[in-house]
Amino acid sequence: MQRVDQEMEDLITSVGAETFIKYYKIYQAHKDLKDNSSIRIAFKENGEKWSPSTINTKASGGKRIFVKGYEQDVLHRIINNSIKLNEDIINQAKDYLILCIEDEVIKSLPIDIETEKIRLIKLRIQQSLFRKMVVKHWEKCAITKCENQSILIASHIKPWKDSDNLEKLDPFNGILLSPIYDKLFDKYLISFDDNGNILISDELTNNDLVALNVKKTDKLNFHKLEKRHLDYLIHHRNIFFSKNEI
Structure with a gap:
């Protein structure tokens, strides 16, 4: 368990919390690709001024978080260690975490479950997340x-x-x-x-x-x-x- 935690910490450090949230959807969409060129293109289009080695580190590290299935834990860590981070970054992390949990729960539900039940499940997920953070x-x-x-x-x-x-x-x-x-x-x-x-x-x-x-x-x-x-x-x-x- 300690080795997994250390690996996550190393990935968060190498990618950077702000970069991970900023390019969250890019990392997620390209997690199954062997090549990182699409991620590097996204960096370039956003005008990131990084060295080639930094670009490669951030591209592979961000994607690896998804490949290893660490995204929920990383989002939790970003939200709960938010003192030095921009409020917009924290709010975006919360939105992504809710979507993560909702997707996970909804995928486990019967296909014919009613829309109202799904809404109530999402509501309970949000309330549960709020309670965990307040506690x-x-x-x-x-x-x-x-x-x-x-x-x-x-x-x-x-x-x-x-x-x-x-x-x-x-x-x-x-x-x-x-x-x-x-x-x-x-x-x-x-x-x-x-x-x-x-x-x-x-x-x-x-x-x-x-x-x-x-x-x-x-x-x-x-x-x-x-x-x-x-x-x-x-x-x-x-x-x-x-x-x-x-």
Whole structure:
């Protein structure tokens, strides 16, 4: 397993994450060809200023990722190690990963399966991918520090129904919460400021807070709260304030 991981890392390094995503479809379309000339032509048409040895490395390495069947793992790594990468590259990687998983699942389905079932399967795939990314980021409940991930909920900050396709799958549009906090957050009975401090609706009495074990000093794990969460939190707070007339 370590040898496979090292081989993937070597391929990602040799090709480069941005190059792999930029030429993803080219690599995919030409993975079964012995010759790399079509890939090199695509590089040239896009004005890449690489040396002949670099061109050959990037052409053969990108294609090899597909030949070895590593593309899903590589996409996961690109998405989950996104600090230094352009946001457009990350979003494109997410789109490719969803297509990868959808294609894999749909190929395994009976030919006569209804279109609505396929739509629901795709929806579950997207939700599952979102949860995995949110769990990977927060690791435990963002407030209580509960580590039992099986009971934690990957809550959308900006609701699924209000989000565009990229926002639905953006892990920074998510908080990992225990069930009580998830329900309160979903009902806009709590929200959070930009420092992660809890905001509590007047609808929750002191008795409610005691019964639910919710404290006015609660706050999100500051070490996990990033700038990319803040626009989503603003959206949630605006609704929270409007519903609570604060």
